């Protein structure tokens with residue numbers, strides 16, 4: 001499997017967005033609005049990570065736009081000293097698509113949550129991903145509805161007891177990474193709110209990717225779903241559970257790198273194995289550039305709802321023409337081949353003239 | 358047929374009668390190509406210089422079961438030597454391609470009317486399918502009409518024998534035979550149709566030739582057989598001077614949007630989702646990307662309008678097109694546009710409702726939806742074109758309001774004018790309105806802080822500044838939460854909310870719209886008819902009829918539904934009786950009664966078809982005589 005070269009010049013995610021020589025700091029990206037998330041909310045860490053990573057891009061701040069839907073995380077744009085729109089529930093990808101199509105000079109970011117992106121806005125999310133619109137989508141997954149005070153969400157584990165499900169939730173949850181890969185997203189990554197370094201790396205790679213980039217961020221909601229990802233943060237536990245991905249390197253984890261991911265020759269499936277048993281040669285070498293999404297999909301299935309294992313990092317990063325580039329290209333081609341002559345358009349082919357008396 | 362205005366005989370002996378107007382209805386199975394046939398006859402009438410109006414009527418199913426009543430498709434065309442307002446109430450000539458078409462349409466043909474029937478389809482099986490126990494062509498049930506029985510399919514196949522085309526393909530050209538026959542009867546020019554057929558089937562030259570041959574065979578049939586003793590002439594109409602073309606409402610809307618992009622200097626982004634009867638707006642705009650138009654067929658109605666609003670945020674002219682059920686889906690985003698005070702055009706082509714309703718039929722029942730169909734106090738501007746050609750001006754007017762006042766504008770067209778066509782006096786491009794806008798470029802805080810306040814309003818229009826991303830120093834955030842007056846920051850302050858609700862309303866109320874013009878040639882009418890949108894034609898035609906009977910009646914037609922024209926209250930108050938005909942259960946009447954405390958009387962009909970002039974004439978006569986007593 002290789003990536004398909006469609007003969008288009010390969011563009012970076014930020015090509016066309018004006019840059020500046022001016023030195024920027026995280027402070028430049030803080031708006032004057034008081035941040036109103038609950039104390040201890042994981043959103044703070046993500047906000048800080050984004051504010052401190054953006055200056056590295058060297059973009060003109062006015063050419064960055066954040067669009068969000070509804071939910072706790074969707075307040076994000078208010079806290080960013082960029083352009084922003086806090087829109088309506090689930091619709092941010094659609095709104096951002098219109099913006100991205102008409103403005104190639106903007107770096108457009110979507111901030112959404114598990115309810116916003118996967119419940120009410122699920123349709124827009126998958127269609128944005130399949131079109132490959134040049135948007136960076138940050139999906140804050142806290143596995144709960146926070147803003148409406150604690151109902152289960154489409155990523156809550158089965159049997160979740162909440163105010164709306166006193167006998168336990170009945171639905172099977174989404175795995176957002178699997179969903180995105182199923183929609184053939186060209187870039188999919190995952191990070192933890194508390195892991196500034198890992199998060200920044202994924203954000204950086206997402207920003208540089210031309211096309212839709214979905215970044216799932218595990219985010220703790222201390223009020224309604226505290227500790228949902230605690231096992232991934234506890235020293236001793238986390239090393240046993242988190243499987244970090246690095247392009248071009250064997251997939252291996254554990255305090256001493258004693259576990260790894262191998263392909264079962266009988267089933268073709270990916271599974272976790274002991275390096276000592278299978279040998280280093282057997283480890284799968286991570287490749288984000290495979291055109292067939294089934295490899296990265298298989299990686300996404302290594303982790304279950306119980307977080308026994310959780311794969312983080314960049315699952316997939318392939319090049320495919322973006323919808324917005326193609327849409328602009330069509331307009332450009334049309335403009336080159338036919339003059340925009342309103343007079344002749346209005347006249348059309350068949351006219352007749354009524355003469356004066 | 359209408360009164361003869363002069364007779365003569367042609368050199369061949371066929372009598373030529375001059376008429377001032379004719380209504381022809383082509384009816385057949387939905388697979389028979391009746392829409393194409395009607396369209397072509399319309400183009401011939403247009404090329405000849407007649408005034409005209411058309412009414413296509415077709416089933417929602419793409420191919421309803423063949424030969425059945427639900428599968429009947431028809432196209433009515435009214436053409437005249439003077440300016441006419443409607444597609445005509447009843448046909449003078451009915452062309453019926455099969456028993457179903459005859460059965461579905463014969464009730465509309467007045468006594469003495471001309472009926473041209475394709476006899477080939479009158480088989481026992483086809484007759485039974487639509488419930489004819491006997492063949493109506495064989496008994497005296499059609500005695501009241503001037504019937505011409507023509508074996509169109511057989512004649513077409515005969516004419517195409519030499520082409521080597523299969524019988525089935527040959528038979529499919531029978532609609533062109535019918536067109537040829539009618540073109541002969543009415544002395545229509547034929548070059549246009551032949552050219553059209555050759556272009557349409559350019560990739561299948563044998564099919565193109567077959568259609569041309571069938572068309573000529575129909576013409577020759579009229580000329581050589583003796584069954585048609587009379588042909589008719591309808592002279593060109595004396596319309597206002599200028600160059601004309603024929604146009605449908607949906608095409609005119611699309612052109613209006615193209616023109617709005619040009620006149621504003623903004624790129625246009627149409628975000629939309631296919632829906633009957635609005636899809637043709639998308640199809641048309643998709644052809645004109647060279648005008649800087651991006652058309653985005655989204656995953657659903659909501660995404661369509663979302664993309665349009667996102668584009669508006671970025672400084673484009675965001676447009677979405679839809680019909681009633683789609684407006685319902687878009688209402689939350691329209692509310693967001695109200696709150697974010699961004700320009701947005703919603704082209705809503707009404708159809709029969711509620712729910713899926715009657716997708717291919719017309720109705721005006723979405724006025725209150727446009728007016729109030731959102732949560733909260735959520736005023737938007739509403740404008741309704743009055744005829745197919747008026748769609749062009751209405752689209753430009755919608756753009757003017759959206760751009761000047763930074764507001765969503767809902768344009769309410771409907772199925773009748775969307776698909777109907779009429780001659781259009783092609784506008785002078787140099788005379789089109791200037792729609793250029795100025796984006797904000799500087800901080801504007803009145804406190805001298807050097808900040809940018811996105812909700813600081815223009816004192817005259819109450820519009821807020823449009824600061825597009827990419828403008829240095831004007832970074833700001835907008836959204837659906839209530840804004841503080843001026844700064845635009847989130848505000849839950851009770852007094853601020855009260856103020857903002859009133860400001861948003863005042864902005865819409867303060868939109869400058871032209872006064873409504875009253876048509877009352879006598880100046881003495883005591884009854885005023887008020888209509889809106891596509892009923893302009895039927896109401897206007899009904900008023901003419903009433904006046905011809907020596908009575909007086911005034912007609913005021915509203916294009917601007919929100920806000921209403923300033924002079925409307927005064928106009929309403931100066932008549933003894935106000936009658937409001939609508940294709941709904943009285944939606945405009947409700948608004949007029951509420952706003953002006955006028956005792957407006959509704960006349961309503963919701964049959965999926967435009968009003969008939971005759972029907973309205975009778976209604977109006979009752980009112981006129983009522984006030985006279």
Ligand code: SF4
Nearest residue numbers: 037038041072146221
């Ligand atoms: S409810 Fe949960 S997610 Fe929302 S702000 Fe509070 S802690 Fe954060």
